[in-house]
Amino acid sequence: MSEISSTRSTGPGASPGSRADSADLRGALDGDDAAFTRLVAPLRPELHAYCYQLLGSPHDADDAVQDALLRAWRGLAGFEGRGSLRSWLYTVATRTCLDIVKGRGRRALPVDLGPASDRVVLDNRPSTEVGWLSPYPDGDLGTGPASPHARYERREAVELAFVAALQHLPGNQRAVLLLVDVLGFAAAEIADLLGTSVASVNSALARARRLVAEKAPAASQQRTLRLLGDDRIRKIAAGYADALERHDTEALIALLTEDVTWSMPPLPHWYSGLPSVAExxxxxxxxxxxxxxxxxxxxxxxxxxxxxxxxxxxxxxxAWAITVLTLRGDRIAGLTSFLDATHFPSFGLPNMLP
Incomplete structure (x- = not known):
């Protein structure tokens, strides 16, 4: 995604809790777990988003952040206040996520696994052999002390197409791309983190950038959404919701681009083009x-x-599905309906409406 590769978020040392002389850090080093909890609390949302980018699942990210912070707490004496706590926590989180990646295959969307179906498939059964990408509840990304530009970049870095593209990379290449292009770490820092050379980091970064450029659209959704404005975005989403509730197929079709796609993980079949999607x-x-x-x-x-x-x-x-809308101009170019009621609680939604 070109915007992500051309800009960087707040650097590795710029965040609350990153100064080694903070009172909470001194307390944590003395064994005060409450001080450690306060110290890392401002960093949890960005660490969680980073783990999601690497793992493709909010639930896996929950486990990874919990495990990483436990490792950090147990190993805090090894930090000893040198440098940036934020950088050190990203080191621990990266190693935790890479351990998880080694234990399973990449997560995917139906569009990654095969061509679109040319007819409606009514016996489309969930595939349990695929680790499916999951939607990300992004409410925490717009909060906290970060600048508006940094919050924009955080949201850009969890966009569905970008995270799906990352899943095509080996774990170490995912980490390198995110640490350099999204988080602003230097190649030398990453080489130390991964236990490799700067040359290897730069080589992995070049390969990762090439593949992501092939898989992800050049224009990010954040750029599209910024041009549309909040009122127009809400009108499009509300129009889709209203058409669904009224069973108004023609109203729904009027919102779509000619090359629209519709996929429904964990169902493997998906549809491409207005005629197929309309059917x-x-x-x-x-x-x-x-x-x-x-x-x-x-x-x-x-x-x-x-x-x-x-x-x-x-x-x-x-609860049936969380449908993520991908927009192009003022039309819907992609619908990804995640058919799993277990996603709803993480969005603060009930599993049933009376």
Whole structure:
């Protein structure tokens, strides 16, 4: 993604809790776990986003951050106040995530696994053989003391296309790309972190940049969204939600680009192009799902709609899918519907609407 590779977030030493002479750091070094908790609290959101970028799953990121902070607490004596605490925590988090990556394959979206289906597949069953990419609840990324530009970059770095592109890289290349292009670490710092040479870091970075440039769009969603403005973005998302609730296929189609795609992990089949997507919309969400209720949310720095399905308009509606919308201009160019009720609590949503 060109914007990410051409700009950097706050540097490795610029963040609350990064100064080695802080009172909480002294207390933590003396064994005060409450001081350590206060010390790392401002860094949790960015560490969590970083682990998600590496692992492709908020739940895996939860585990990785918890494990990394436990490792950091147990090994805090090894830090001894030298340099930036933030840099050291990213070192621990990186090693934790790379250990997890070694234990399983990459996460994917249906578009990564095969060509689009040319007809509606009604027996489209979930694939349990694939580790699927999951949506990211991005509410914490807009908070905290970071500058507006830094918050913009944080949201850009969790966009669905970018994180999906990262999953095509070996773990060490993912880490190098993120640490250099997103977080602003120097090659020498990363070489020390990974136990390798600066030349190896630069080589891994070049390979990672080439592959991500092939897989991710040149224009980020943040750039598109900034040009549209909040009111227009909300209108598009609300239009999709309203069309779904009213079972108005034509209204939904009017929101889509000609080359729109629609995928539904963990279902392996996906659709590409307005005719195929329109046929799918008429047949499945508008045809087979009796009643919809929706809530507007944000996921991966993008507009999203949480959908609930009920037997009829008066019946309870159960959590069904978080659909992340990818926009181009003022149209929807991609719909990724994550069909798993377990995603809903992380967005602060109930599993059922009465």
């Amino acid at each position: 799918f919309a008429r047949t499945v969400p508008m045809g087979l799902c009796p009643s919809w209720r929706t809530r507007l949310v944000s996921a991966n720095g993008q507009p999203a709609v949480a959908g609930y399905v009920g037997a009829d308009a008066t019946a309870p509606h159960v």
